[in-house]
Amino acid sequence: MGNKQSTGKKGGSKHKINKNDNDQPSESLQNNLVALDKHRGDEYNISVEDLGAGKETKIKKAHLKKYCKTAKNSGDVAIKLFDGNTAHSNDFQTEAAILSKCDHPNIVKLFEITTVDSRMSLVLELCDGGSVLDRLPYTEDEASKIVRQVASAISYMHGKNIVHRDIECSNILYSTSHEKSEVKLVDFGSATELETIPNHPGAFKFLKEKTGSLSVMAPEVLRGKYGPKVDVWSVGIVAHTLLNNGKAPFKGKTKQELEPKILQGYISYNDWEHSELAKDFCQNTCMVNVAHRLAASTVLFHSWIASERKSTFKVLPVELVTSFSFYRTALPLKRIALNALARKIKSSKYRETFEHINKSHTGLITNEEFMEAFKHSGNSKSELDDLYDSLDINVNGGITYTEFIAATLETGGELEDDQLHEAFNLISSNGRYITQKDVEDIVSESLKDRDNMTVVQDKVERQMSRFTKKHKKQKIRYLDFTKMFEHGFKDLRSIDTLVETSLNAEQFKRLNAEEQSAHLMAINE
Structure with missing residues (x-):
């Protein structure tokens, strides 16, 4: 496939976009933002040339017509167009469902689900740096860095019971x-979700x-x-290939x-010119006996790629602490807007900071990891608790990559006007006002499918529609929206009240008696 974006192969089971089959918290803010953009298919300028092609799909480079180019994003995307045959709609739904659940720095982002020229389409992040084969040869350290990033993505996916099934260079x-x-x-065209077995943690039905x-x-x-x-x-095959100049x-x-050679699984190391650690990595990831093969969760701790994680990171940068403050x-609406922007950012210099903090390599920063990283930030324990809760906008008990990056967007000061427009x-459904x-369309799903639902949260869910109805005439226009991004501004109270009612049990517990009373009054109005 060379430097193609993706080709899409048949594979996987039938899924709906918002289905949560494995009873895991889904990153619903991301899911909702993706689903809300269905109407923009005719707003793209699409290139004639294909970036890639499969039996039922084509990948094309595109640009949103009304997009304002920013320093952090060119506005270019890749659009994966599925053919009009309804027989392939399951493939489309499966790939869309899987990608909308993924939020990891080393997994391509899904921006929108739309229709282009009457064809079901996925609007994806454009990765235009070429494939890893295009930059051969690599030193061992360079190959190790690539493999670590891929292994991190796999560990994250397996934690969500997602199997890629086509990891090639x-x-x-x-x-x-x-x-x-x-x-x-x-290329998640072959990806699928494991069917887990109820009441048997970690057990799944075999794929065939x-x-x-x-x-x-x-x-x-x-x-x-x-x-x-x-x-x-x-991953072991990829590592071996990169170390041996593409062979x-x-x-x-x-x-x-x-096929007989793969079934036998014998790999010769007679002419091996690399370290014993690299050899051990390839051997332990390419074990024919599955029981002896490393699991994705342990691959990242193998010395060959774990050693690359040694970092000069010791304390958080001052500008990062300021931005997080x-x-x-x-206001909650501002945090939602920052999350929406963060999803569109192609790359962030704070990716490695996120990875360093997330020592468990799960793609979700836990409270313990967060507190350890920020213990010298100058914030009190209660301020850090508040910050952690503010970051966890999906209310899923951890901080995703997008949530983390959202809090870094003001490291250079106030956002530029083109970023605010975007x-x-x-968020706005009509482009004129919010x-x-x-x-509600963006945040309401974060109150559903949670294992830790409390009576308070159930009340919030039941009252959300009534709250919206009460304020149905309220409109926030662009000029009012921009005021929220002026440092020190605190207003727009009714929008603030709406979103702040989505507190989880831990957030509610930390409120003082007066705040708890006010909170309960708000959701019972």
Whole structure:
């Protein structure tokens, strides 16, 4: 596939976009922002040339016609167009459902689900830095860095019971042409969600479909009975390939030649020119015996890629602490706007900071990890608790990558006007003003499908529609919206009240008696 964005192969089970099959908290703010953009398919200028093509899909570069180019984003996207055959709608829904659940710095972002020229389409982040094969050869340290990023993405996906099933070098793209660009895992056309077994944590039904690229296919896929560790095998193949200047460990001109070699799983290291650590990594990720193969959650702790994580990071940058302080005291609508903007940012210099804080490599910063990172920030324990709750806008018990980046957007001072216009348009349903309904559409889903629902939260959910109805004539126009981003501004109380009612049990518990009383009065109006 070379430097193609994605090709889309048949695979996976049937899913609806917002379904939460595994009883896990979904990043619903992200899901809602994605789903709300269905009407913009005709607002793109689409290139004639294909970035990539599959049997039922084409990938094209596009640009939003009304988009204002910013310093952080060119406005270019990749659009994956599915053919009009309804037989392939399941593939479209599966890929859309999976990508809308992913929020990780090394996974391509899904921006919108739309229709272009009567074809179902996914609007994706454009990764225009080429594939990892385009920058061969690599030093061992460079290869280790790439593999660590891919392994991080896989560990995150497996934590959500998602299996990619086609991790090959051509599906690992550089985000930009910059020499220090991060890599992104793309092409989720073969991805699927594991069907878990109730009351048996960690247990799942085996997958049977033979899908993905043969060159990185694990032996058990050929045998027709496999689980998530097929992705770990693929990572080992990718590591071996990058270390050996693009030469894959298994060679064969035909399927008949290649499959027996994969099933045998023998990889020769007679001419190995790299470290023993690198060799050990390849051997332990490419074990034919699945039980002996490393799990995705432990791959990141292998010394070959874990050593690369040594960082000069010791204390949080001053500008980051300042930006987070502004975020903590910001109105909820402003925090939603910053999250909407963060989703559109192609790359952030604070990606490594997020990864350093998230020592568990889950893609979700826990309260313990957050408190450890910010213990020397100059904030009190209660201020840090408040900041953590403010960051967790999805109310899912952790801080996602987008939530973290949202709080960094003001490190350079107040946002520019073009950024504010973009944020406003991402929330407003008509582009002229923001209503209570616009806000509710984005945040209301965060109150559903939570294991830790309390009586208070149930009340909030029941009262949300009444609250919206009460304020249905309220409109926040662009000039009022921009005032929220002036540092120190605190107004627009009714919008503030609406969103602040979505407190979880821990947030409610930390309110003092007077605040609790006011909160309960607000949601019972």
